[in-house]
Amino acid sequence: MTAEIMKDIKKKIYEHKIYDRVFSLIGVILTFMVLMVLFVLLIDLMRNGVPRLSVSFFTSYPSRFANRAGILSAWVGTILVMTVTAIAAVPIGVAAGIYLEEYARKNWITNLIEINITNLAGVPSIIYGLMALGIFVYQLELGQSILTAGLTLSLLILPIVIVSTREALRTIPIGIREAAQAAGATKWQVVKDHLVPYSAGGVFTGIIIALSRAIGETAPLLTIGALTFIAFLPDSPFMGEFPYISFDWLLSPFTVMPIQMFNWVSRPQIDFHKNAAAAGCVLIFMSIGMNALAMYLRYKYRKKIQW
């Protein structure tokens, strides 16, 4: 009798293990397929683009001759726009995240805000562009400038920054807060001395992932009037005379990498398509670089934490 039951149970376990195996096999195959697609795309892009990469490709302006054309105005534009985006989005996003997680009372207003933030993360990016055209370009008269572009993209990534800040704060054990408060720390001291440093790794990761989403955006920038041909750089932020720092570049017209790429792709000449592939490689390296930085920061901050 018992032997029979044991046999039954063993059979069941055996069956279930088979299901387990089958499921994990399907999982592996699917993952592999997705990665294959990604790799094929990457390899195709590299094969077309890498031969075109040279120093002059980075130091030349766009041109009607494919072999003379370069991405100087595009990569400078991308970096400046990203700088403005980060400066605008990070303080607001992190502060909002901390407030919602640590300070906000649980009532209907907070709920409303939370629902809105989650929804905002899913709004198509062109909507942000249209709104920015109305508010930044026409109402605030910031023009079709780097400042407008940066602010637009910062709105776009704000929900992501807020959500990832909250996620990072949630991973800190409640004991840390209680211990600090038990030792007489005020709420602000708890936030400043414990929560912010401990969550820094996660917050940075969130910020960088948000920025690497923003770096590939075209739609909202085209809406606010990013240019396609621009053969000069914004004014330098440093000056020889008082006040030494200039912010003129903020109001300068600009283009960014994805727009330059799209323009080249849609041209009839095959040589321009190679330029587009090369620009694509640079863009991918940029975002891989940012992701690597995110990983490094997370690792570094996690190592520092000693509970």
Add this chain to the structure above:
Amino acid sequence: MKKICLIVFVSLIFSLSIHAKSKKEKTIVKVDGSSTVYLITEAVAEKFQESKKGSIHVTVGISGTGGGFEKFCKGEIDIADASRPIEQKEINSCKDKKITYVELPIGYDALTVVVNPKNTWVNSMTVAELKKLWEPTPEGQTPITQWNQINPTWPKTKISLYGPGAKSGTFDYFTKAIVGKEKSSRADYMPSEDDNTTVTGVAGDENALGYFGFAYYSENMDKLKAIAIDSGKGTVIPSQEAVEHGTYQPLSRPLFIYVNTQSLKKKHVKEFAEFYVNNAQTLVADVKYVPFQKAEYDMVKVRLMGMQQGTVFAGKAEAGLKIKEILQRKPKI
């Protein structure tokens, strides 16, 4: 406290420098509009900046012909690139903002109808045949899905159609020239924002037919076969010469730039516009469009120098006009 001081200081400089900036007059020529004309304007802008050694800056955007006119009539840009003449509602919105302009034709584009090189049955088509194929199916008739429905001598195989999306100026002109009414087209074709999609589509399908600007054909002659067009005076294959001589009709279309007259009073915009007309003949050919004759550019220049305001089209779309006719008409506001 230190930090707060720093923030205040930085924001002070920030507001100061923005303030100072608004007083400074910048020598930038702003151009925006059609993506077809963009290729010419980009070439001109590049050469112009080289010749000025960077003392005058030119920026060019691609908002489409309609988007370009929208900005132009708000006074945001100096020059609008256009692959079709200005429309009545755009004329009105410019008038509302008291913006006047000089209309300058700068070159031709030849819309090219292409098929797969393996297609042995079609070498030419009449405008009527193209109309039958592309017009929205009239009520009570069966839609055309096979080649033999257009011409009984052609095979009974499925026809697949490719063309530009409805936002494109190429689409506007083709429908006007072939179907007779702007934007009137059958909807069951593969529309694309990027004409290279049409190239790939037609190159890979024996039974496909598509249309786009001449440059996309001339770069892909080995993969595509252009169809000669018969508008009643014999078949004409699209080529540089046929467009120049005005025989490739009705699919040759003129391209334009519109210059704001207020901007034209500024030295740098005037210099750029003159440079544009003076160098158009070589640069238009460089980017694979068809230039006018020298004498015709001289007439364009007269229009520019005399600041003859307005349009010769009075807001109506017309197809199949020769450039001589366009230049001989007197522009009206």
